[in-house]
Amino acid sequence: MKKHLFVAVALIALTAPAAHAQEGNSRPQPVVQPLTIPLPADRPYPGTMLLKVDATDYARGIFHVRQTIPVPKAGKVTLLYPQWLPGKHAPRGAIAEVAGFKPTAGGKPLVWTRQPTDVYAFDIDVPQGVKSIDVAFDFLSPTRTAEGRVVVTPAMMNLQWEQVSFYPAGWFTRQIPVQLEVSLPEGWTGAAALDGLQVSKNRYSFGVTSYENLVDSPMFAGRYFRQWALGNGVTLNVVADEEKYLGASPDHIARHAALVSEAVALFGTRHFDRYDFLLALSDELGGIGLEHHRSSENSRNPDYFTKWDENDSERGLLPHELVHSWNGKYRRPDKLWTPDYRTPMQDNLLWVYEGQTSYWDLVLAGRSGMQSKEMILAEWATNAGFYSTQAGRAWRSVEDTTLDPIIAGRKARAFPSATRTEDYYNEGGLMWLEADMLIRTATNNAKSLDDFARGFFGGREGDWGQSTYDFDDVVAALNAVHPYDWAKFLRDRMQTPGRPAPTAGIEAAGYRLVWRDAPNVYDRDRMAQAKNTDLTHSLGLIIDKDGVAGSIAWDGPAFRADIVNGTKILAVDGVTYNRERIESAIRAATDGKTPVKLLVERGGRYRTVEIDYRGGLRWPHLEKVGTGPDWFDQVLATKRAL
Incomplete structure (x- = not known):
């Protein structure tokens, strides 16, 4: 016992100096950061902000912004750039695209400082006697998808007012009045669910509204524009890459009108005095589906109308965003x-x-x-x-997963499954x-x-x-x-x-999930639109039009063969890759003897992969069971008065 005790004490003695060695090192304490941004209060704002946006520079996608902001007192005034955005459920404000920020009063520059602990907050020193300040800046919108969502093309633009404005800290946004004026390119037409519109040549001026309502009322504008009334105070406003894509038939418009009638019949009331569908038919504008209380931002393929029968899978977006007027906004x-x-x-x-x-x-x-x-x-x-x-x-x-917009912001992932x-x-x-x-x-x-x-x-x-x-x-x-x-x-x-x-x-409902060797119509149309091959339920991956693998299913056959996102499939059984060949190889492998043999490349390194998968091609379908009632017919039955 004494021997073991001596060893233990000796070990403690040897380790003790190391345990206390940090006591002689420099060891700072955190700097306490004072609360310097006024919390929002539900009180009227003293004055009306003026917001002028020059959106005529569509060639470079630059918005030139001028704001006049009343200030209640001298001293430090904090302006905020919108960060947490409704409908995006996350802090995605486009602060990185703001350039040339310059506040002035009476034409004289004012000193400003960005808060390092909140980069969306700008502190401005306001001199005595100043009743309002002017703020000028440019919003440099992305010109390619690698920079973010493209909102300006040679034929159209999507103006989101939170990107081109600041607001004063310390008030509920519904209490801050603002008046908007926007200059569009010559010959373009714009639409937004804002009231009091007056148009003078290419200048659109609106009546005073709240900053909350302004942010909730974006604009679509374009060279090729058409508008249809759908009833119930709802309007369909469409901009397109080319004039020919605006060719909606009476039947197409009747179905959109029926959608509105069905929504009103479902909910029984309208939580809008007007509602504007903003729809872009474009290959160039960045895709969007975003809800607002009296409008929605939507984009679909250019041939949404002109190839109507081929776009059945595309027509669920407008119903989704319309429902949000009741569920999500109200x-x-x-x-x-x-x-x-x-x-x-x-x-x-x-x-x-x-x-x-x-x-x-x-x-x-x-x-x-x-x-x-x-x-x-x-x-x-x-x-x-x-x-x-x-x-x-x-x-x-x-x-x-409801926290995913904050956690990931829809970033690409290695193994999303x-x-x-x-x-x-x-x-x-x-x-x-x-x-x-x-x-x-x-x-x-x-x-x-x-x-x-x-x-x-x-x-x-x-x-x-x-x-x-x-x-x-x-x-x-x-x-x-x-x-x-x-x-x-x-x-x-x-x-x-x-x-x-x-x-x-x-x-x-009287159905069951079954698996078949041909895609259902939704998967078929999705693959056609994306120009890819979805083999999620067979090899456990999706292959794009260039043969590049993605969406690798966790612990699926491709995963077990060390195929990861970005791996390029060059050949199937020694022959150049295409969709037909890989599907044929999957069918052949059902004999239990023939592996799916691929030549793949990643990072300049090539290897041959043999995937031991024998389950054949698999896509999900719903199959009616027995002769009982089809409850889906009840669910989808028309409700509006015919």
């Missing part, structure tokens, strides 16, 4: 609503905001004739099939399908999720403010339609990882 999760664009958003209930919208966009597309039943069922099949094999479900709940992405959209939609089926079957179709939508999102006609809610409010509204343990239902499916594939709603 009714909004209480912690997602913020009084300004600096306060962080909490995204936890996006499975209601986006998830239920993803359900209604398909339902309304079916009810209005915007999409076929075959396409809608195929999209549900694709989503259910994807989640049936997604590895990340084992560790990450759907609700945790393992990390999960924004699954609250599509898995949320499948969960709400299950909820609808539960209500319908329990009440013999006397009640449905339609009743929840009308009761929860309906509200008061013409109210285009915001009405917030929390988890308990959702549960209470569901129980008002049909008593059930909805709290457990929602927590199990949205807040719990390791759940089985979300196919219960499909099965309750």
Whole structure:
């Protein structure tokens, strides 16, 4: 015992000096950062901001901005550039594109400093006697996708006012009045859901509105423009790369009008006094689908109208963004609503905001004739099939993916099936399908999720403010339609990882998920649009038009063969790669003897890969079971008065 004790003491003695060696080193303490930005207060702002945007430099995509901002007092005034953006659910303000920031008063330059702990905050020293300051800067919009989303092309532009304006700290944005004037290129036409429009040549002037409403009311403008009234105070405004793409038929417009009527019939009220679809038909403008209270920003392929029959899968975007006027803009999760664009958003209930919208966009597309039943069922099949094999479900709940806009900002990932992405959209939609089926079957179709939508999102006609809610409010509204343990239902499916594939709603509707060796119509159209080959459920990867692999499925056949994103497939069985050859090789491998043999290249290194996969080509489909009722016919049945 004494010998062991001596050894232990000796070891302690030897290690003690090292343990205390840092005491003689320099060891700083953190500098306490004082709160220097006024918190937003719900009080009227003293004066009206003037915002002038010169958008005529479309050749270089530069917006020249001039603002006049009343100031309540001398001393330090803090201007904020919008950071946390509604609809993007994340801090994605484009501060990096601001250049030439110059504040003045009476023509004299003012001293300004950017706050190092909040780079969106600019402190300006305002002299005594100054009642307003002028701010000039340029917004240098991306000219290629490597720099960000392209918002200006030779034929059109997308003006988002949060990119070309600052606002004073210390007020709710709804309390800050602003008047906008924008100069467009000669011969262009613009549309925005702002009131009081006056047009003088190429200058568009609007009446005074709140800064909140301004940011929520972007503009599309273009050389080739056309507008259609859809009824119910809704207008379809379209800009296109070329005049020929504006050739919508009366039937096309009638289906868009039916979409609006079906939405109003579903919710029972309108939370807008006007609504403007802003639709760009373009290969050049950056893609977008973004909701606003009285409008939405949308882009589709140029041939959206001219090849209507080939674009069935493209027609779910406008229904989605329209639904957001009720779900997301009027009714909004209480912690997602913020009084300004600096306060962080909490995204936890996006499975209601986006998830239920993803359900209604398909339902309304079916009810209005915007999409076929075959396409809608195929999209549900694709989503259910994807989640049936997604590895990340084992560790990450759907609700945790609502934080993905903040965590990842839609960045590319090495193995997205393992990390999960924004699954609250599509898995949320499948969960709400299950909820609808539960209500319908329990009440013999006397009640449905339609009743929840009308009761929860309906509200008061013409109210285009915001009405917030929390988890308990959702549960209470569901129980008002049909008593059930909805709290457990929602927590199990949205807040719990390791759940089985979300196919219960499909099965309750009288269908089942099956696998076939040909793609469903949704997958077929998606591959045609993207010019890729989706082999997710066979080799576990997607191959683009150039033969480059991506979206590698975690622990799938390609993964086990050490194929990663960016690997280029050069040859299949010794012959130059193409889609037909790789599909033929997958079919041949079902004999259990013939591996899928690929020549691949990555980083200048070549190797031959033999993938031991024998399951054949697989794509998900929904298949009707038995002769019972087809509940999907009930879900997609027209509701509006004919």
